[in-house]
Amino acid sequence: MLRLAVPNKGSLSEAAQAMLKEAGYRSRRDSKELVVVDDANGWELFFLRPRDIAVYVGEGTLDVGITGRDMLIDSGAAVEEIMPLGFGASTFRLAAAAGTMSSVHDLDGRRIATSYAGLLDKYLSDQGVDARVIKLDGAVETAIRLGVADAVADVVETGTTLRNVGLEVFGDPIMKSEAVLIKRQSAPDTPGVDQLVRRFQGVVQARDFVMMDYDIRAERIEEAIALTPGMEGPTVSPLHREGWVAVRAMVRRKNHQQVMDQLWDIGARAILVTDIYACRL
Ligand SMILES: Nc1ncnc2c1ncn2[C@@H]1O[C@H](COP(=O)(O)OP(=O)(O)OP(=O)(O)O)[C@@H](O)[C@H]1O
Ligand SMILES: O=P(O)(O)OC[C@H]1O[C@H](OP(=O)(O)OP(=O)(O)O)[C@H](O)[C@@H]1O
């Protein structure tokens, strides 16, 4: 049996379980279940804190894990990224009371609160800044108000948490993160892990693309193919109506409305867009 680590709580937990389910793996019945055996696929799933996952995988006790890229870097564990998973996007940033700081160099000799001390230490030394890092477990935004720190370094997604306590980001973003699949550094490829990666890639692609079907006059087909080139090339089939063809192609979800506008302008009609339930490209 291969072993996969899945976040048991926090921002990545639900999305990671949804991905496993879509990829055909068992998920847990309730949030108190810490180990799930998926006999059909030959995997044991371990539900662990996202922060600990890189450590377990780095020690070689688990084959692969799902965690945040920021947590991977923060852990300093001997792990490497196999693939990004397309959820849990966030940016790791510096913040301070509005108008008080403008660059990382303003932090020289100051105190910075964070729950990502490994990541912050590395950034400060790369930037040649000598500051004191105060390691906290969470809710670090409050540390400034309570006089424990002059600035914070934390995950920002919508910015709501910072705004609520009157803080503002400053300096360059430290890093962009998202959920990633990880393995131990230079661990050999195994068929079971390759299969999991292919399934996850299928889920990411099924979410990224839609299927587009439309009818168009045969003489406009080259223009249409330029707009919807598909993967290996679109499927073009004859229509019962003389001089018309039907086209079927995968299109990036985020562009699909623009593509529909452009197809309409060159005379395409009966344009249909459907979700892709699963795929292997
Ligand atoms: N608001 C958010 N939006 C998107 N991703 C986030 C957000 N907060 C954290 N993350 C990401 O989720 C990952 C794990 O963070 P999370 O907050 O779940 O862990 P934690 O702080 O250890 O757990 P908890 O918050 O339950 O104590 C990190 O990679 C982080 O970048
Ligand atoms: O920009 P926003 O959308 O407001 O999200 C960012 C917040 O989300 C996370 O907190 P979490 O809920 O994980 O609590 P924690 O600080 O205890 O980890 C993170 O630490 C920020 O506080």
Ligand SMILES: [Mg+2]
């Ligand atoms: Mg958190």
